[in-house]
Amino acid sequence: MAVLKIENLSKYFGQTKAVDDVSLEVEKGEIFGFLGPNGAGKTTTIRCIMDFLRPTKGEIKVFGFDSTKNSSEIKQKVGYLPADVSLYDGWTGQDHFNFSEHLNDQSKVLSQLISDFNFDPKIKFRHLSTGNKRKLGIILALMHQPELVIMDEPTAGLDPLLQNVVYKILEDFQKKGSVIFMSSHNLSEVDRICHRVAIIKEGKLVTTESIQALKAKRIHSATVHFAGAFNKTDFQNIGEIQEDLPDGFILDIKGEIDPLIKKLNRYKIADLEITHATLEEVFFEYYQDGGK
Amino acid sequence: MGTIFSRAIKDRRVLLVIYCLSAVALLWMYIALFPDFSQVKTAFIQTMPEGFLKAFNFDPSSFTTVQGFLATEQFSLVWPLLAIALVIGFSGFALSGEVENGTIEFLLSEPVSRLKLFFGRYLAGLLMLIIFTIISILAAIPFCQIYHVSFNTNHFYTMTVMSFLFGLAIFSLGMMFSAIFSDKGKVFFVSAGIIVLMYVLNVVSSLKESLANLKYASFFYYYSPPKALTYNQIDHWAYLVFIGVAAVTTLAGAIYFARRDIAV
Numbered sequence: 277m278a279v280l281k282i283e284n285l286s287k288y289f290g291q292t293k294a295v296d297d298v299s300l301e302v303e304k305g306e307i308f309g310f311l312g313p314n315g316a317g318k319t320t321t322i323r324c325i326m327d328f329l330r331p332t333k334g335e336i337k338v339f340g341f342d343s344t345k346n347s348s349e350i351k352q353k354v355g356y357l358p359a360d361v362s363l364y365d366g367w368t369g370q371d372h373f374n375f376s377e378h379l380n381d382q383s384k385v386l387s388q389l390i391s392d393f394n395f396d397p398k399i400k401f402r403h404l405s406t407g408n409k410r411k412l413g414i415i416l417a418l419m420h421q422p423e424l425v426i427m428d429e430p431t432a433g434l435d436p437l438l439q440n441v442v443y444k445i446l447e448d449f450q451k452k453g454s455v456i457f458m459s460s461h462n463l464s465e466v467d468r469i470c471h472r473v474a475i476i477k478e479g480k481l482v483t484t485e486s487i488q489a490l491k492a493k494r495i496h497s498a499t500v501h502f503a504g505a506f507n508k509t510d511f512q513n514i515g516e517i518q519e520d521l522p523d524g525f526i527l528d529i530k531g532e533i534d535p536l537i538k539k540l541n542r543y544k545i546a547d548l549e550i551t552h553a554t555l556e557e558v559f560f561e562y563y564q565d566g567g568k
Numbered sequence: 569m570g571t572i573f574s575r576a577i578k579d580r581r582v583l584l585v586i587y588c589l590s591a592v593a594l595l596w597m598y599i600a601l602f603p604d605f606s607q608v609k610t611a612f613i614q615t616m617p618e619g620f621l622k623a624f625n626f627d628p629s630s631f632t633t634v635q636g637f638l639a640t641e642q643f644s645l646v647w648p649l650l651a652i653a654l655v656i657g658f659s660g661f662a663l664s665g666e667v668e669n670g671t672i673e674f675l676l677s678e679p680v681s682r683l684k685l686f687f688g689r690y691l692a693g694l695l696m697l698i699i700f701t702i703i704s705i706l707a708a709i710p711f712c713q714i715y716h717v718s719f720n721t722n723h724f725y726t727m728t729v730m731s732f733l734f735g736l737a738i739f740s741l742g743m744m745f746s747a748i749f750s751d752k753g754k755v756f757f758v759s760a761g762i763i764v765l766m767y768v769l770n771v772v773s774s775l776k777e778s779l780a781n782l783k784y785a786s787f788f789y790y791y792s793p794p795k796a797l798t799y800n801q802i803d804h805w806a807y808l809v810f811i812g813v814a815a816v817t818t819l820a821g822a823i824y825f826a827r828r829d830i831a832v
Contacts, residue, residue, distance in 0.1 A: 323830075323831075326673075326676070326677060327676070328672075328673060328676060328829070328831070329829045329830070330827070330828075330829055347676075348679045348680060348684075351676075351677060351678060351679040355677075356673070356677035358670075358673050358677075360670060362670025362671050362673065362674070363671060364671055364674075375571065375575060376678060379571050379678040379679060379680060380678070380679065416674070417677075
């Protein structure tokens, strides 16, 4: 059974289709990345999962429970970090922890998390820096060792050292059986810790694939240096020339690279480098033409 | 729900103490002044137009008792203002303030249903209203004893019941708007607007015979301190109107809040 199952989710705000017919499944043991630029529908989808917003169409099941009808049962197993951590200005971190512990069980990992993040729980929220507010939000999301962790931009506003702490903690949680569902703009972050990703564009899901499969898409970049004269037009049907070089070009190829090799065989080549596209290049590829 | 309830009380306790102390201080002042001012005030009130006295719940004949004096000085305008500010302030903070500040996401990410959140906050506000009503009205009894002013305890109990029902209706109205709006300013504006309109309707209805029926649309017609404090009476319609409005608006607010989008 999928831990999180979204079926044909649509959320409209008047005429605006914030999320349009999105379906995806997140399985046990996964760290799942939800990729897309601002306004793509990531946060709206997450808010529907958390039952802050009610779907216009479709349904969301978390641990087999309906996200709307069984919202409070689901939240016993879910830890949530919003994109902007908004908490009570007059409360200290400890007040927030106490409040959460009254509504759940006593946390077994709170002291460890406070120590890992080097967080001072005695300071009032209004006096915390942006990074420390984020730390508090992350600790609150993780303190009850949730079976599903939903995070909207988990490392936004954190320095690289703290980002690494977050990655390590998330990986530890995943190893202990938690499922992580995180939205992100940060492709290197997704590349580093996620097992699968979904890419959302203008409210529609473009693809859901494993990181390896996404990177293994036959998107290549070929840097060719010719030893003599060459005719650039010979290569225009094979791929898209990204950059002209004094003695060659850089060519992006989608699909088979065999036609390129056959074409190059007609020329004297001084140097040739063919690389797989990075996740970032794959991502932009999806955004340029919808991944088709 | 207990955590939501107790935390709401804890967060607003200083405000409650300020409101209670303000109301008690005013009560103390009026009771302390009553023996000296009662005769002067009676003569002054008798010079005022009858319509004006009626509109503002002034009862000239009631100035011979401390109950009548307090009904006019404290409970016709000052107490309702304090009670309205307290309950509307609380209701604005209770739900729409949470949405406006973004803290609703923290609350709703915990295993708490929307209805529990609504009623946890509702009960907290209700308790604050009860505490405020009891302290700000029944404090008159020890002050009357201290200043050797004769009084009837039952009249203050009746006043407490009527005032509580008046506060309950306004609080429930505020909670309904708090469940609907995502901006506490709108809750204050709409609730205050309705209350001012009701006050105006009550005043206008007493000034012109043809508009007399408008008074039935006003809480201020049913909330009658002279009647409660001087004559120990509450209009039977007051129970129906205040409890009816409270029940309908609470139910409507709870249902709407359970179904709405909580967009931050």
